[in-house]
Each structure stands twice: as structure tokens, then as C-alpha cells.
Amino acid sequence: xxxxxxxxxxxxxxxxxxxxxxxxxxxxxxxxxxxxxxxxxxxxxxxxxxxxxxxxxxxxxxxxxxxxxxxxxxxxxxxxxxxxxxxxxxxxxxxxxxxxxxxxxxxxxxxxxxxxxxxxxxxxxxxxxxxxxxxxxxxxxxxxxxxxxxxxxxxxxxxxxxxxxx
Numbered sequence: 597x598x599x600x601x602x603x604x605x606x607x608x609x610x611x612x613x614x615x616x617x618x619x620x621x622x623x624x625x626x627x628x629x630x631x632x633x634x635x636x637x638x639x640x641x642x643x644x645x646x647x648x649x650x651x652x653x654x655x656x657x658x659x660x661x662x663x664x665x666x667x668x669x670x671x672x673x674x675x676x677x678x679x680x681x682x683x684x685x686x687x688x689x690x691x692x693x694x695x696x697x698x699x700x701x702x703x704x705x706x707x708x709x710x711x712x713x714x715x716x717x718x719x720x721x722x723x724x725x726x727x728x729x730x731x732x733x734x735x736x737x738x739x740x741x742x743x744x745x746x747x748x749x750x751x752x753x754x755x756x757x758x759x760x761x762x
Contacts, residue, residue, distance in 0.1 A: 627649055628702050636697060649663075707746055
């Protein structure tokens with residue numbers, strides 16, 4: 597039935613001895629973009645979104661701990677996240693496509709709050725999500741913003757990569 601609650605297929609809550617499942621993490625980001633879009637457009641309270649997504653929307657295996665961290669962390673740090681992108685924008689936040697803004701907020705949160713995740717992974721995931729859900733050329737805009745934020749916030753990581761290419 598269409599409105600039947602779904603059992604989310606979660607990663608092991610212990611992350612199987614801290615092993616990260618890239619597919620589960622990707623799916624968590626996908627659901628996060630959808631939840632952030634709903635939060636931005638419909639102003640749905642975060643706790644309601646969490647309940648709704650966990651109960652009705654999450655069908656694929658997802659990193660639920662990661663999903664919950666970002667779902668609550670992005671609104672909590674929204675001013676800081678938005679301030680990170682402001683210097684690189686040629687327009688106001690209200691003029692940015694809501695999907696692209698949701699993707700940017702997810703990725704910027706990761707860039708500034710999750711140094712354990714390589715910046716290239718964050719940007720690649722953001723571009724994939726923008727290509728899937730955003731406007732035709734939106735990924736170029738998102739890439740330009742995230743590249744500048746990564747250079748500002750992950751300079752050491754970027755320089756180490758340049759010094760030790762693999």
C-alpha cells in the first residue's frame with residue numbers, strides 16, 4: 597500500500613566496527629537532500645521530517661546515524677553554513693534553486709564539520725545528487741561553490757594530495 601510505513605534498511609548501528617558502507621552513505625545523502633528540500637520549502641519541523649523519512653521514505657540501505665546527524669546538524673549550523681557560501685555567490689540565497697541549495701548545505705556541512713570525509717568524496721557526491729535532482733547545468737554552479745569552500749576549509753588536505761598524488 598502506498599502509505600504503509602516502511603522499515604528502513606539501516607547500516608549496522610555500530611557501523612560494523614567503524615567500516616563505512618559507501619552505498620549506505622550515498623543513500624543517506626540522497627534522503628538528506630530530499631529532507632532538506634522539504635525543510636526549506638515547506639518549513640517542516642526537523643523532528644517531523646526525521647519521523648516521516650524513517651517511517652515512510654527510506655527504502656534503500658542507508659547510514660541512519662549519518663542521516664540523523666546531518667538532518668539535525670544542518671539546521672543547527674545553518675547560519676554558519678550559509679556564511680561559508682555567501683562570499684562566493686553572485687546572487688542571494690533566495691535566488692538559488694532549492695535543490696541546489698539543499699545539496700550545497702549538505703556538502704558544506706560535511707566540508708566544515710566532518711574532516712574525516714575526504715573533500716573529493718563530498719564534492720563528487722554533491723555533483724551526482726545535483727545531476728540527479730537539480731537543474732540541467734546546476735552541477736556547474738554547485739561545483740564552483742564547493743571547490744572554493746574546499747580550498748578555504750580543506751587547504752591542508754588539498755595540498756597533501758598535490759604533494760602525494762595517487
